[in-house]
Amino acid sequence: MKMPSKPRRLRSPGPVADAFTRSRAFICNIIGPVGSGKTMAALQKGLRVAAMQGGVKDDNGITWRKARIGVIRESYPSLKSTTLKSWFNIVPEDEGKFLWSAPFTHSFRKILRRDGEGRPIDVLDVEFEFRAIGDQTVEEACRGWEVNAVIVDEADLQPADLVPYLTGRVGRFSDLSPDLVVDPQIIISMNMPDIENHAYVLAMDREIEGLTEDDKAQLSEALGGRPLVKTFIQPGGMEPDAENIHNLPGGRGYYVLQVAANKHKPGYVDRMVHNKPVAMMFGKPVNGEFQHSAHVGQCVYNPRRKLIVGIDQGLFAAAVGLQRDEYGNIRTLFEVVNLSDDRKRLLKVGPTAFGRKLRNAIIERYPGIEKDEIRFVCDPAAFAAGDREDNEHDWVLACQAALGLGKIHKAKSNRAALRNEAIWRAQSTRHGYQVDPSCRHLIKAHSGGYRYEKEDMKTGETKGHLEIANTIYTHVADAEQYAALEGEHVIRDIRGKPRREPGRQVRNDSEFDVFRGVQ
Template sequence: MNATPDTTFRLRYLPPPTIARFMASRALYRGLMGPVGSGKSSACCVELMAKALAQTPDKNGLRRTRFAVVRNTYRELKDTTLKTWLDWFPEERCGPFAHTDMAHRLSLELSDGSTLEAEVLFRALDKPQDLKKLLSLELTGAWVNEARELPLTLIEALGDRVERFPSSREGGCSWAGVIMDTNPPDTDHWWHRLAEEARPEGWDFFSQPGGLMEQDGRFLPNPQAENLENLPRNFYKRRMAGKSPRHVRIYYCGRYGFAQDGLPVYPEFDEARHLSTAPLEPVDGLPLYVGLDFGLTPAAALAQRLPDGRWLFLDELVSQNMGMLRFAALLNDLLHSRYANLTPVIWGDPAGMARAQTDERTPYDILRASGLPARPTHTNDPVLRRETTAAALSRTVDGAPGLLLSPSCRTLARGMAGAWRYRRLLVSGEDRYTDEPEKNRFSHVCEAAQYLLVGAGEDRMLLAPEGKGKIRQARALNGRGKE
């Protein structure tokens, strides 16, 4: 497109309160989180232009800047990010977009006689090895669109490339930084860690109000929602129909949560119901049940069963590429430091009875030698283990959930929320999934919780006769009739 830029281009933008605070921040890294439709992407487009206009002119009257606009894939970059940018700064007004190198070079005459010359480079950076794409860039600033999809290493690398154009001999940058926007990630994400826990100097995070708010299990319009004047009437309420509560909480309420892909092993799990907002304290006088999963990534889940039958999962111990001897030492330390006054009852995977080829000791031999009297459960049936856990999740005792996780069980909670899943198969037609759950860093502690419940006898409740002498039937695991 060979359009001649219009000599007059007026832009009016009135930021909502949260976005106004975001724009006023002087932090090197700034993050904006909110629900869909809250105006995050538009705000970042306007913010880049505002910083380009605020650049001090050089001796030739040129306000020169260079920005990188980053998304995780080129398809999403073209379909969403670039489209939003060109909606705000169309080619017929601001100059042609170069599709060959994915760059928009703007040259606008300003009312004060100076000239804005801004170069906006659109790039996909979805893998750590893509860092090499940044090595030669000299930038004024950068915008990371949907930052939850990118690793922190890339965000930090972008921060190392800004404040380099214009160079100091050309007058330097009037502003430099990395701005980010995103829908809410999960609580195990680097965004949550930096925004809610570490809060490092030089980083500023802003959270917009949700379009909906949850009250007593109902989702209602939020009177504090932003950007409603630019959305269709009842935008959020009309779109929540048929959506899972998890989807509504993340994308419409603007709350942290795990956006699952694939079929969760535990569709019965509901963060609002099964995840405590406050740490759970152990109850004196009750045994402490410990469930173990072995292999090269051993894991442990710790829980107590209350007299009314409810389960409180108090803690977890997860590992990566760790031998059983070292893991046993860590488990011993955990039990003695936090639960010294409780009697542990330890159950584990029956497969742990197999002897290692190196020293012919089983994981149970190593545990007993470490002072941990662990025993194998009577079964390793995956259907029975899943159904036993699902039954506890589905149970209600005097209005309280039959299974409750402490916030310290972060990996277990995320696994139950859908990170432990049946992987979606890449086939045409209706959705199909693998027959067995995916092995990942969440599966081990989830299986440890299963061994805990089976070892404690919860499976006997599942198989107990119901009604007129009938045996409870296990449900299909993955929607394909397989058990």
Template sequence: MSAEKPLSRAEVASLCGCKVQDIPNNPLFSLTHYEPAGPVCAAYIRSCGPIDAITGPSGSGKTVGTVFKLIRFCVAYMPATKPSEKHPFGLVKVRVTVLRDNYRALYRTTLRSWFQWFPPDYQGSAFFGGQDRPARHELRLSTVREVDGVRREVPVDITVDFFAVGDVAIEELLKGYETSCGWCNEGDLLAPRVITFLYDRTGRFPSRQELPEGVKLPRMVAVDFNPPPPKHPLWKACTRGSFQEEEADDPLEAALQATAKKIEGQKKTLNFFHQPSGLSPNAENRRGKSFDDYQRAAAVMTEDDKRRFVDGLPGYARDGKPVYAREFNRSKHIAGGPLAILPGVPLDIGFDQGLSPAAIFSQTSSLGQVRVLRELWLGHGVGYQRFLEALIPLLTGPFRGLPPGNFTADPAGFYGADKVVGELAWAEAISAGLGHPIYPAPTNEPSARWEAVRLKLRIDIDVTTPGLMIDPCCEMLIEGFEAEYKFPKFKEGAPKAYGDQVVDNDHHNVHDALQYDILGRFGRAGVINEAAKAGRPGSVIPFRTNREGHKPGDFNVWNT
């Protein structure tokens, strides 16, 4: 233990802005009998990085679960040092680093949660700290390890350093610093680079000289946070599974690189765990926060705060309202991993034409579920030839051998060419390049297109099968569902809060393509029919008859 004088309970209470009696005398949770808040929290605790992030509604047990995750990592995964006279079976030495955005929040929230597990005068421990400066908690625990075939008790020395990043550059704070693992509390309040820089400092303590030969140190950073706006870098990194972004001077080249990575698969370095809504039957930490608690909170919150702190969803973009705000649910409509391509099931494609063209690739399962497998959007100023260059590798790669289904495009894509001199309209040029017909959607009326998608979001096949499932690689489509495919917000004092037409931004092209895909699959009459039969048995719309009879040989691109 340090020679520095530990703080008294009264001194700790003063730093934490509370009364002495508010600091627990004994742990409120048991290290040996702790039960995670729910299955999502349990999976987060079991995960071993590299970076594990959890989000959910307020009061869902994220912070408490993170403390247990860190201690579990220390006693279960950290190796023991070489045997010594004092420690004949070795000693587990660990340094844990906790980061928060400022010292006031660190002492008044993070440490208050920490003390629920380890009060400042926890047996065999000492707590050090001070006003507007780092804190440190030195703990002595024990674990059981097998030594020469015999289970032995091995001491565990844990030093927990608590820092606030604040205005200090992360390099200045942690340069030369060595730690075992880390925790970024309320990670959305930290710059994303703080999280990755902290990970770089893990796996460095204790020194390799203290460990048996050949033993490698594990490393991990845990992040907990409430859902931020969908454009927040941490949220985008979580949905992407990595903090790395595409880097290319040419935006079109960057888009092609991104498409190639989605085809080949990219190793995730960030594991994302998203807890259900507090109003959901599957809500976690019901012992800590009841359904009634969430209902009362929702009744007084703004719609945006309700989404974040009750539903556990990303907040709205401040300049608009998502078109599918009521129907889309990330935990329900986004697959937990890559969607399997169904062998022998026709591949449908929806196209949106123009100088920012897009395509959506999907299949319909035997149950009637629309499964969105890929998106293709290359940016602005893309002609049909460049679009085909990116489109055809998808058809001859992951989708090779699938029979073609309905290829449907914006009706506007069939006009504008000078037929007298033999020009082809956009949709006709793409059709010629693929060697397969593309048909115009039955309508491009926005309300009809929106309703087609809303029905697939709203109507479930059964209790476990949503009508629409999206592969997590479809980042533009997902960002649009969560925030960016939106109605514009008017200034205060306007007759209406939001406009009637969607914002013309980068996300509307892939969403238009999805709408044409669904309309091409079911037709306008089919969408109306499905709406009429919603919730009744037999509400699944059968495949259109022209899907039958397709053979792989009907489409020459697949036959290369």
């Protein structure tokens, strides 16, 4: 077996890639723009997993470790043209033994440690096996695989059942003893998938399709405290902290060229350069400033500030709870939506059932919360004249009765310009907006599901006025907007009007609730 003539030094793409490489999560995802070094990071992570396997010390005091790492893509041409080119920058083809017969295998030896006199005392024998799915089923492509880890390159292009199947293949290999297998992993690298892609569900929603609750419980127990799924999102290519710039030809100019060359494909630029998820459909996203890496993060309820719950009423009702901090920044805490099991359809719900569902969601999250600590606001259209055939005010009253946590008030405005601006202004301000990862449907809405109708008409002309498409994401986005309009000076600030000077304050010492009004 050939040995390398000298150590190879590779420059890290950046801190996100480094954190991904170190993570012990069972399913570990890295998502980045084209050229961000994510494939290199995934391959290096595979090599790191190999080096972490347990070993056996021989009579000469040398520890011997063995590992087998799998790499899988959709086709062998893709493996040759991209993945292997990156791999040979880490381990050259002439190091050890590389076999070009499918599946491709690369066997080599790494000296992990030497003693003070330069003699090897820790040695790794490792085999990387590169497979392609091609026109086979997942089971056929992975049959007989026993590996310490599998690297799934460009996971969004692979079958949806690949990762669930691989959960039963990793961690089964060791020529020494099963006890020596350490932290088996499924390592995933890809560009940002569209929001309907199965890979988005896995990476962003942390849901593994095909696994039952019992399966998840058994996996969690087997992992011994390790995270089941963890996702690392690199900054977009035009961001100041973009990764791997130092390794790209032309530096940041590489991305400037990508944007210029693909202006006619805004969805491509969003995904491949800006690393933003998009809807797999026509129409521009309404909230174009939204960035998953900047705007999604854990939000903590502040009991000293009022909880504002926006409601979009009707058969497909939705609600969103948020707070504004002392600086007026929006922190969206939770959502209530009625979705099918596959999360692709909204289910009809009556006002009483929805009111109970919303009440349960609030009580479970914030036990002991009092009525005067919450303000509910709803689409002003629901408070229109009561002689309408659909009489949505009856919906509000029925929901309010089932909710039992106070009155549902009319939101400050139903004007799209004001509602959208409340969200746009927050998302374009540093630290101005954050949404909790639990708000999965709302995050998809911001990522492109909440979008405009297609602007190009069949005549070849472009619409002069863009209308928001009615999708399964519209209701949850509207609910958040109604809540976002609440707060001191919000409407006046949006309209550019000066704030009112505080006048003489009147304190109400009675038990009259100014928000509830006369019953």
